[in-house]
Amino acid sequence: MALVLVVDDAAFMRMRLKNVLVQDGHEVIEAGNGVEAIEMYRQHRPDLVMMDITMPEMDGITALKKILQDDPSAKIVICSALGQESTVIEAIKSGAKDFIVKPFQPERILDAVKKQVG
Amino acid sequence: MSELVEKRFKITEVSMTQHEAEELPNLLGDASTPVCASFFQVRGELPGFLLLVMPVHEVAALLEPLVGQGEGEMADSAIGEIGNIVGSAFLNHIADHYHIYAAPTPPQVFRDMIGALMGSLAAVLVSGGKLEVPVVRTQLTQNEGVLSAFLLWIPESFSLDELRQSK
Numbered sequence: 567m568a569l570v571l572v573v574d575d576a577a578f579m580r581m582r583l584k585n586v587l588v589q590d591g592h593e594v595i596e597a598g599n600g601v602e603a604i605e606m607y608r609q610h611r612p613d614l615v616m617m618d619i620t621m622p623e624m625d626g627i628t629a630l631k632k633i634l635q636d637d638p639s640a641k642i643v644i645c646s647a648l649g650q651e652s653t654v655i656e657a658i659k660s661g662a663k664d665f666i667v668k669p670f671q672p673e674r675i676l677d678a679v680k681k682q683v684g
Numbered sequence: 685m686s687e688l689v690e691k692r693f694k695i696t697e698v699s700m701t702q703h704e705a706e707e708l709p710n711l712l713g714d715a716s717t718p719v720c721a722s723f724f725q726v727r728g729e730l731p732g733f734l735l736l737v738m739p740v741h742e743v744a745a746l747l748e749p750l751v752g753q754g755e756g757e758m759a760d761s762a763i764g765e766i767g768n769i770v771g772s773a774f775l776n777h778i779a780d781h782y783h784i785y786a787a788p789t790p791p792q793v794f795r796d797m798i799g800a801l802m803g804s805l806a807a808v809l810v811s812g813g814k815l816e817v818p819v820v821r822t823q824l825t826q827n828e829g830v831l832s833a834f835l836l837w838i839p840e841s842f843s844l845d846e847l848r849q850s851k
Binding site for chain 1: 750757765769
């Protein structure tokens, strides 16, 4: 089972993601923006990061780039409502392993986790 | 929206009209109606404003199955996220169609009378020199007719004619 860092400014969405992941046996830690995500990643070195894009303080794409600068082996999946073509391409080019467009089905989340961490 | 709240919604009205800013407080009917609203600025190549507006007396029934309560911090977070998902889906469609980039800011959630909310927005528009604005209005209705929601998009940099010509 994996340690997953869930990054989303919406407490409601963190709760939904956490419920899905915990019910599947994973451990979850949370951050509310990109700045917190970088700090949490450095402290805990999670197996996977589920990252929103639109957040205050620092957006998810910027945070993704900074985490990958620190740890090129970091596994980061974007989970965002902002699913327009240019954004998906930018995220994948920046190093995201997958892109899930909200609203998500729980199975889609668990499939992404399984693919990345087994 | 239907997927998130596990209730089916249908689009019952889409309109694109031009309004003077001072008309905005009465755009959705009785200005004294209490509403919950997710409010976003739109960045990128389509700057403007986006709002998802839902009447307060109807929204509790939507939120209670999701977060166990109709009010409070988690309820407001859910309202913001519902607005984010509905508003982003709208912008995604436009952005992909016209090959541009348009993204919302993180949501701000308000509970106020619709007239006060729209009046504040009108004041922002007027202070920016926008005395007349196009408004794209989409009405979403739950199949049982329990809840109506309005998604309002007020672009800053397009005139109504330009929008219509670009379709």
